[in-house]
Amino acid sequence: MEGFISLFQQYNVPAAFLVNLELTFWSALFSAILGIILVLMRISPVSSMRHVAGGYVEFFKNMPLTIIMVFMVLGAFAQLKLSFSDNFQTNFFWLAVVGLSLYTAAFVCESLRSGINTVPLGQAEAARAMGLSFMQSATLIIMPQALRGSVAPLGNTLIALLKNSTVAAAASVATETSSLMSEMIEFRPDVIIQIFLIFAFGYVILIIPIGLLTTFLSNKLAVRR
Amino acid sequence: MTQRTTMRRWLRKGLAALCALACAAGVAACGSGGSDDGDVIKVGIKFDQPGLGFKKSGTYEGFDVDVARYIANQLGYTDSQIVFKEAPSKQREAMLQNGDVDMILATYSITDERKKAVDFAGPYFVAGQDLMVRANDDSIKGPQDLNGKRLCSVTGSTSAKVVKDRFAKEVQLMEQPGYAECATALLSGIVDAVTTDDIILAGLASASRGKLKVVGKPFTEEYYGVGIKKDAGSKEFATKINAAIEEMEKTGEWERAIENATEGTGYRPNPKYNPPKPDEGE
Amino acid sequence: MAANESALLFDQPGPRMQKRIRIINWAAAIVFIAIAVLILLRLHNPPDGENQLSWELWKPALDGEAWADFYLPGLWATLRATFLAVIGAVAFGLLFGVGRLIPNALVRGVCGVVIEFCRAVPVLIMMIFFWRWFAFMDMPSPAYWSVVISLVLYNGSVVAELVRSGVGNLPNGQHEAAVALGLTRTQSLLSVEVPQAIYAMMPAAVTQLVVVLKDTALGSIIMYTDLLQESRRLGSMYFNILQTLVVAGVIYFILCWLLSRLAEWLPVRMQQRTMAPTEAEPVAPIAILDPSNVNQIAVAREERPLGGSQRLYHVHHRGTNASIHNWRRTRYTQGYDETQPQSQVSKEGHQHHHRPHPGRGGRPKSDDGRS
Numbered sequence: 021m022e023g024f025i026s027l028f029q030q031y032n033v034p035a036a037f038l039v040n041l042e043l044t045f046w047s048a049l050f051s052a053i054l055g056i057i058l059v060l061m062r063i064s065p066v067s068s069m070r071h072v073a074g075g076y077v078e079f080f081k082n083m084p085l086t087i088i089m090v091f092m093v094l095g096a097f098a099q100l101k102l103s104f105s106d107n108f109q110t111n112f113f114w115l116a117v118v119g120l121s122l123y124t125a126a127f128v129c130e131s132l133r134s135g136i137n138t139v140p141l142g143q144a145e146a147a148r149a150m151g152l153s154f155m156q157s158a159t160l161i162i163m164p165q166a167l168r169g170s171v172a173p174l175g176n177t178l179i180a181l182l183k184n185s186t187v188a189a190a191a192s193v194a195t196e197t198s199s200l201m202s203e204m205i206e207f208r209p210d211v212i213i214q215i216f217l218i219f220a221f222g223y224v225i226l227i228i229p230i231g232l233l234t235t236f237l238s239n240k241l242a243v244r245r
Numbered sequence: 246m247t248q249r250t251t252m253r254r255w256l257r258k259g260l261a262a263l264c265a266l267a268c269a270a271g272v273a274a275c276g277s278g279g280s281d282d283g284d285v286i287k288v289g290i291k292f293d294q295p296g297l298g299f300k301k302s303g304t305y306e307g308f309d310v311d312v313a314r315y316i317a318n319q320l321g322y323t324d325s326q327i328v329f330k331e332a333p334s335k336q337r338e339a340m341l342q343n344g345d346v347d348m349i350l351a352t353y354s355i356t357d358e359r360k361k362a363v364d365f366a367g368p369y370f371v372a373g374q375d376l377m378v379r380a381n382d383d384s385i386k387g388p389q390d391l392n393g394k395r396l397c398s399v400t401g402s403t404s405a406k407v408v409k410d411r412f413a414k415e416v417q418l419m420e421q422p423g424y425a426e427c428a429t430a431l432l433s434g435i436v437d438a439v440t441t442d443d444i445i446l447a448g449l450a451s452a453s454r455g456k457l458k459v460v461g462k463p464f465t466e467e468y469y470g471v472g473i474k475k476d477a478g479s480k481e482f483a484t485k486i487n488a489a490i491e492e493m494e495k496t497g498e499w500e501r502a503i504e505n506a507t508e509g510t511g512y513r514p515n516p517k518y519n520p521p522k523p524d525e526g527e
Numbered sequence: 528m529a530a531n532e533s534a535l536l537f538d539q540p541g542p543r544m545q546k547r548i549r550i551i552n553w554a555a556a557i558v559f560i561a562i563a564v565l566i567l568l569r570l571h572n573p574p575d576g577e578n579q580l581s582w583e584l585w586k587p588a589l590d591g592e593a594w595a596d597f598y599l600p601g602l603w604a605t606l607r608a609t610f611l612a613v614i615g616a617v618a619f620g621l622l623f624g625v626g627r628l629i630p631n632a633l634v635r636g637v638c639g640v641v642i643e644f645c646r647a648v649p650v651l652i653m654m655i656f657f658w659r660w661f662a663f664m665d666m667p668s669p670a671y672w673s674v675v676i677s678l679v680l681y682n683g684s685v686v687a688e689l690v691r692s693g694v695g696n697l698p699n700g701q702h703e704a705a706v707a708l709g710l711t712r713t714q715s716l717l718s719v720e721v722p723q724a725i726y727a728m729m730p731a732a733v734t735q736l737v738v739v740l741k742d743t744a745l746g747s748i749i750m751y752t753d754l755l756q757e758s759r760r761l762g763s764m765y766f767n768i769l770q771t772l773v774v775a776g777v778i779y780f781i782l783c784w785l786l787s788r789l790a791e792w793l794p795v796r797m798q799q800r801t802m803a804p805t806e807a808e809p810v811a812p813i814a815i816l817d818p819s820n821v822n823q824i825a826v827a828r829e830e831r832p833l834g835g836s837q838r839l840y841h842v843h844h845r846g847t848n849a850s851i852h853n854w855r856r857t858r859y860t861q862g863y864d865e866t867q868p869q870s871q872v873s874k875e876g877h878q879h880h881h882r883p884h885p886g887r888g889g890r891p892k893s894d895d896g897r898s
Binding site for chain 2: 194202
C-alpha cells in the first residue's frame with residue numbers, strides 16, 4: 021500500500037491519463053467528422069468517391085497503428101512538413117491526434133455503414149418521394165437514424181480509440197500513460213506490479229463507464245420499428 | 246446423432262492439430278534461443294548500431310564486434326566458436342545473470358549502479374557524449390549552442406537531459422525509438438542535432454555517405470566495459486579479458502578497428518582518455 | 528454490395544442526372560489524383576533533405592539482401608508470435624467463455640471479471656509490463672513472451688465473448704432438445720451448444736487474427752524484433768527508414784487483406800456446421816457487458832431479397848441466452864417474432880411483461896421484427 025502512495029507522490033499519474041483523454045477527445049471529434057464524410061462518399065452515386073472511400077477504409081483497417089504513428093512523425097512531419105506548432109510537445113500531440121483520427125475514421129465509417137443498413141428502405145423511398153435530394157435525404161432522414169442504430173459499434177470504436185491512444189508513444193508523445201509507465205518501471209522496478217495495477221485499473225475505471233453508457237444509449241436510442 | 250459424432254471428431258482433430266502447432270511454434274521459439282553448450286562463447290552485442298554492432302548479410306560488423314572477436318580469439322576460441330546474441334539495453338543485466346551470454350560488449354558503460362548487478366572487465370574504449378549535425382551546418386559547435394534548437398535522442402536515454410540541464414535550457418527535445426529515426430529526422434531538417442556517445446554518432450555519420458558529421462567536442466566520459474557475470478571466477482575471467490584488450494591496443498589492431506567503424510568521418514577518439522588502460526574487475 | 532447500398536438512397540438517375548454524376552465523378556477523381564500527385568511531388572522534392580523517391584534509397588530497401596537478412600526474419604518473428612498468440616487466445620477464450628456461461632455463479636463471476644479486465648487494459652500497457660517483469664524475473668526472451676502473453680490475454684477475452692454470443696445465438700431448440708434428451712444444463716452447454724458456437728465464431732476469429740497480426744507491430748515498441756523492428760534496422764543502414772517502413776507496411780497490408788478475405792469466405796462454409804449465424808466480424812461483444820446487441824446488428828446486415836423491403840421475419844429465429852442475466856426467464860422473450868407466431872413458442876408460455884428490464888436483457892427481441 022505504501023508503494024502506491026509513494027508512487028502517486030512521485031509521479032503525476034492523473035496528468036498522464038489526462039493526456040490520453042485529450043488525445044481521445046480530439047481524435048474522436050475529428051474521426052467522427054471524417055468518418056461521416058467517408059460514409060457519405062461510400063453511399064454516394066459517384067463511383068470515384070465510392071472507390072476512394074472504400075480504399076481508404078480497407079487501407080486503414082489492414083494497417084498496424086504503430087506504423088501509421090511512426091509515419092506521422094517521419095513521413096508527415098519530417099518529409100511533408102506537416103507542422104502544427106513550433107513547440108515540439110504540442111506538435112507531436114497534434115500529429116498523434118491526426119494519426120489516431122485517420123485510423124479511427126475507417127472504423128467509424130464501418131460502424132456508420134452497419135447503422136445505415138438498419139434504416140429501412142422505405143425511409144429513403146419516402147424521402148425521395150417527397151422530393152429530397154441525395155444530400156437532403158442523407159442528412160435529414162438516413163443519417164440521424166443510422167447514428168442511433170450504430171451507437172453500439174461506435175461505442176466500441178471509442179473504447180478502442182481510448183486504448184489506442186497509448187500508441188501515441190510511437191509518435192514521440194512522451195507524456196502519455198505508456199511512456200510514464202515505462203519511466204516509472206525504469207526507476208522503481210521494485211514496485212513493478214503496483215505500477216501496472218495503477219495503470220490497468222485506471223483504464224478499467226475509464227472504460228467500464230463508456231461501455232455501460234454505450235449499452236444504455238443503444239437501448240435508449242434504438243429506433244423502434 | 247451421427248451429425249454430433251462427426252462434429253466431435255472434427256473438433257477433436259482440430260484440437261489435436263492446434264496442440265501440435267502450438268508445440269511446433271513453442272519449440273521453434275525456443276530453438277533459436279536454446280543453449281548450445283560445448284566449446285562456444287556466447288557474446289552479447291547490439292544488432293542495430295551501425296559502426297558498433299550491426300547484423301548484416303548473416304555476419305556482424307562494428308567496433309564492439311571486432312573487440313569481441315579479438316578477445317574471444319585470445320581466450321582460445323576460433324571465429325566459428327563465437328555465438329553472437331542481441332543484447333538490448335534494458336536486458337543486458339538479465340542476460341548476464343541468467344547465463345544467456347558469457348560476456349557483453351554493447352556500448353555498456355561501467356557505472357557503480359550496474360556494478361551492483363554484474364561485473365566488468367575493460368574498459369576497452371572511452372566514449373563521450375557528443376553531437377551530430379548536418380554536414381553543412383556550422384552554427385552548432387558544442388552543446389551550449391543548442392539554445393532554441395531542436396535535439397533528438399533515444400527514448401529512455403538520459404543524454405538529452407544532460408544537455409538540457411547543463412548546457413542549453415531552451416533546447417527542444419524529441420524522443421525516437423532508435424538512432425536511425427533520429428538521423429532520418431536530422432537529414433530532413435526537423436531537428437538540428439542528435440546526441441549520444443561520440444563513437445555511436447561516428448558510426449551513424451559513416452553510414453550517411455558524408456551528409457552528417459560529428460561535432461567532435463565530447464563533454465562527458467563513458468567507460469565502455471565488457472560485462473560479465475558476477476561469480477567466483479569473474480576476477481580471473483576479467484584479468485584474461487583485460488590482457489586481451491591490452492594486447493589488442495598494443496598491436497594496433499584496436500586503432501584499425503576504430504578506423505574501420507568510422508570510415509570517412511575523420512573521427513578521432515578523445516586522445517585524453519584513449520586508448521584506456523583496462524584494469525577493471527581485477 | 529455497393530449496388531445494394533446505393534439503391535437505398537437514390538433513384539435510378541435519369542439522363543440529366545447521369546450526366547451530372549459523370550461530371551462530379553471526373554471532378555472528384557481529378558481532385559483525388561491531384562492530392563496524390565502533390566504528396567508525391569513533395570516527397571520527390573522536399574524543402575530540405577533528400578529526394579525520397581530516388582532509386583538510391585529504394586534499392587537497398589528492396590534488394591535480396593534486405594529480404595534475406597531483415598524482412599523475412601522479421602516476418603517469421605511476427606508470424607511466430609501471431610501464431611502462438613492465436614492458439615493461446617482460442618484456448619483462453621474457450622476456457623473463460625464457457626466459464627462465463629456455466630450455471631455456477633462463482634465461476635461465472637470470476638470469468639466475467641477476468642474477461643472484462645483483459646478487455647479494458649490497453650495491449651501496449653500489458654506488453655510493457657510483461658516485458659519488464661519477465662526481464663526482472665530472468666526469463667529468456669522476455670520481449671517475445673510479453674508480446675505473446677499480452678495478445679493472448681486481450682484477444683482471448685474477445686474470443687470468450689464470441690463463444691458467449693455464439694451460444695446465445697443458437698436457436699432455442701438446440702438447448703431444449705438437449706434437455707429433453709436428459710442432459711443437464713452444463714452437459715447441454717458443453718456437448719451441444721459450445722461446439723456449434725465454435726463453428727459460428729470461426730469467421731469472427733479469423734477477423735480477430737487480423738487484429739492479432741496488426742497488434743504484433745506494437746512489439747517493436749518493446750524491442751521485439753518483428754517485421755517492423757527489422758525494417759527500422761534495415762533503414763538505419765542507409766538512412767532510408769521511410770522506404771523500408773513502406774515495404775513493411777505493404778507486407779502487413781497484404782497479409783491482413785488476405786486474412787480478411789478468408790474471413791469473408793468462411794461464413795458460408797461454417798454455416799453448414801452450425802445452427803447459429805456465422806459472422807465475419809466480431810460485432811457480437813460490441814457494447815461491453817451486453818452481447819445481445821448482436822441480434823440487432825445481425826438483422827441489420829441481412830440481405831434484402833429482391834433489393835426491396837425489409838424482411839418480415841428473419842433468417843434465424845435466434846435469440847436467447849446471449850444475455851445471461853436472466854437467461855432462463857428471457858430466453859423465450861428474446862428472439863420472439865410477433866409476425867411469425869407459428870415459428871416460436873407461444874406467447875402464453877410466459878406471463879411477465881414482454882419487455883425485459885431496460886438495460887439488462889438488452890433490447891427486447893420483438894424489435895427484430897416489425898410492429
